[in-house]
Amino acid sequence: MSSDLKPEPSAATQLTLAGMRLGIRRVAVLMPGIVVFSVAFGAAASAKGLSLFEAVLMSALVYAGVSQLVAMELWRPEWSWGAIAGLAVVTATVNARMVLQGASLQPWFVRHPRLVNAAHLFFFTDANWLIGTRYHGEGGRDLGVLIGAGLMLWLVWVAATVPGYLLGALVSDPRQYGIDLVMPIFFAAMIVPLWRGKRAALPWIIAGVVALITVRLVDGYAFIIIGALSGAVAGAFLDDPA
Template identity: 35%
Template sequence: MSDVNTSLHEFNRQAVWAGFKQLVPISVFVIVFGAAFGLAAVQTGLDNSVIMAMSTLVFAGASQFAALELWGREVPILTLVITVFAINARHLLMGATLYPWLRNLPPATRYGVMLVASDANWAMSLQAFSREQPGIGILFGGGLALWSFWIAGTWLGICFGGFISDPKSLGLDMVMGCFLLAMVAGGEKSLRLLMIWVVAACASLLAYWYLPDNTHVVVGALAGGVAGVFCTESKLEH
C-alpha cells in the first residue's frame, strides 16, 4: 500500500479532534433541532430520562420525531420499526460508500465509528477521501460533535424548549439541505456526475410524489448508483 493510501486511514486523537472542530459550525444548528425534539417529547408525555436516553442511544433526529408521532398508550411496534428503518435505510448506502476506506480498521473500531455517522460528517469525510485526504477523523470526530450537540439541544429543549418550538419558522430546516448541496457543488465536476445526479434527482422526486413516505432517499440513491454503473466516461466520449 502506498504512503498516500496509508495516510487516508489516519485515525488518532489529533485527527478526531480536527474532525470535531470542523463540524462544530454545522453542529450549532443541530442544537436547535435537538431542542425542538426535547420540547416535542415532553409534550408527548415522555419522562425526561427517557428523552435523554433516546437522543443519546438513537441519535437519529427524523426517526425520533417519527417515533413521537406514533407514541401513545399502545405503541405499534411493527409500524414503528418499519418507519424507523425506512427513514434510516440510507445509512446502508452510506456505509457501503465508506467501506473501501474503513475495511482495514478492526471490526469493533469500524462499527464504533459508524455509530455516529450522519449526513453531514458522512458527506465531509467522503469528500475528503475523494480528494485523497484522510477522512476517518472527520467521520468520527465530526460525528461526536453532532452527537454531543444533539444531546445538548435535547436537554435545552426539555428545560427551555418553548423559545424555539418551531425551527422551520426561522428557516433552520434548510440548513442541512444547503450544507449537503454545498458539499456536492464543491466536489468533482464532470458530465458523467451531472447525469448521475439528474437521474437520482428525478427518481427521488417521483418516489416522493408516488411512493410511501421516506422512500425517496433510498430510491434516489439506488437510481444514482445504477446510473453510475452504466454511465461511464468512455461511453460518454463516444
C-alpha cells in the first residue's frame, strides 16, 4: 500500500513525479471513455466544417470535454455577436461546476506557488477532481496526483481528436455504444469510498433532485449549475460547525 503515496494527514504538501505516476494509474480506467468522446468531438468538428488544425487546437486550448460537444451542437457557418454570446453562456453554464470543484480542493493546493496552481488548474477536470478528492480524503497530500491525472487526460483527449476527425461520423454518437455510461459509472465507483453517513449524503440527494426537476422545467443546461448550487447551499447549512 505504500506505493499509493498515502501520507498522514499532517504531512506537508508536496509535488512529486511519484505522485504524478499515481495519478496516471488511477485515471487509466477512464481512458476508453475519454478516447471515444474525443473521437466523437473530432467527428463532430469535421461535420461542422472545422479544419483538422482547428479541431486539434480547440481540444488543446479549450480542453472542455462535454462543453466542446455542446459547442459543436450549437456551431453555425455564420456567426453574429448574439450567437457568440449565447454559445459563451451555454458553455460557461456547463463548466460552472468547476468553480465549486476547484474551491473544494483549495485548502490542499493553496500553499503551492500561483504559477503551479495556474498550470494544474488548466488540466483540471471532473475525473482528476474526483481522484484528487478521494486521495486527499485518504490522507494524501501530493499535488502530483492531480497534475498527473489531468495531464494524461489532456494528452489522450488531444491525440484522439485526430482519428475522430479523420473517421468522420463513424462514432458521432457515443450513446449508440453505451459509452455515455462510462463517466457516471466511474463517478459512482469513486464516490462510494467518500461516504460519510446519511447526513452527509443529503446535499448529494438535494442536488440530484433539483437537477432532475430543473431539466424538466428549463431548456438547456441550467440544471447543471442549479443542481450544483443547491447541493452546495444544502451542504453549507448542514455542515457541522464542530
